Amino acid sequence: MKRILSLLLALCLLLPALSCAEDAQETPRRVVYLTFDDGPKKDTPELLALLGELDVPATFFLVGLSVRAFPEYAKMIVDAGHAVGCHSMSHSYSRLKSGTDYVGRDLVRFTDLMRETVGEDFSTDLYRFPGGSSSYASRTKTFVRDQGYAWFDWNVMTGDAQYTFKSDQEMLDYTLSQVRGQDVIILLMHEAKERTRRILPELVAYFRENGYEFRALSTGGEDRAILASCGARMMLPETAGE
Numbered sequence: 001m002k003r004i005l006s007l008l009l010a011l012c013l014l015l016p017a018l019s020c021a022e023d024a025q026e027t028p029r030r031v032v033y034l035t036f037d038d039g040p041k042k043d044t045p046e047l048l049a050l051l052g053e054l055d056v057p058a059t060f061f062l063v064g065l066s067v068r069a070f071p072e073y074a075k076m077i078v079d080a081g082h083a084v085g086c087h088s089m090s091h092s093y094s095r096l097k098s099g100t101d102y103v104g105r106d107l108v109r110f111t112d113l114m115r116e117t118v119g120e121d122f123s124t125d126l127y128r129f130p131g132g133s134s135s136y137a138s139r140t141k142t143f144v145r146d147q148g149y150a151w152f153d154w155n156v157m158t159g160d161a162q163y164t165f166k167s168d169q170e171m172l173d174y175t176l177s178q179v180r181g182q183d184v185i186i187l188l189m190h191e192a193k194e195r196t197r198r199i200l201p202e203l204v205a206y207f208r209e210n211g212y213e214f215r216a217l218s219t220g221g222e223d224r225a226i227l228a229s230c231g232a233r234m235m236l237p238e239t240a241g242e
């Protein structure tokens, strides 16, 4: 009898620990990657100040011609510690669709420009296709990957470049309606969109309240593991040793 009792006691002690371990396995990691395209723009400093206040990292997909127009803002983005990716030199769909030779030259020109602008040690392995990847040939998409770049679309957007909203609330509702319980989110936004800047504090608060952490895109092992469960279209280069 004593033995049975002590067995029961051991079971009672063990069960909560077991269910706890199960919970830990079943709770997926929630991550949101904030991304801003098409900059730098005239109001980049305001956006950087806001991100600083909110204490969140972001990824900026910059356009070469905009970097030329606002070189000091490109440097501010890098100096603030945000991730920077290539969004092409001129955002020209027709040129980028003309062939992989052009795309290859475009990647080199972007990196050269950034090195002249922000410092020789600049490099990036992040890319976003202007307009998103879906309208590009699959050979172009694998070419970018084979040049050593990870390219990313998105699975949630504020719609700031696509739609006109009547109110901030309408944009906020539209954005959050796409979240639908997804655990890993790449959120597409654009620079120089006042409404996006206005709703950003509420978006950040929503994600914080719902257990999301904020990260900048990268091709490091931790982000590869997180991004493996993200529904956005993307292609990552293989890493050495994998």
Ligand SMILES: [Zn+2]
Binding pocket: 037, 038, 087, 091, 129, 130, 131
């Ligand atoms: Zn763009």
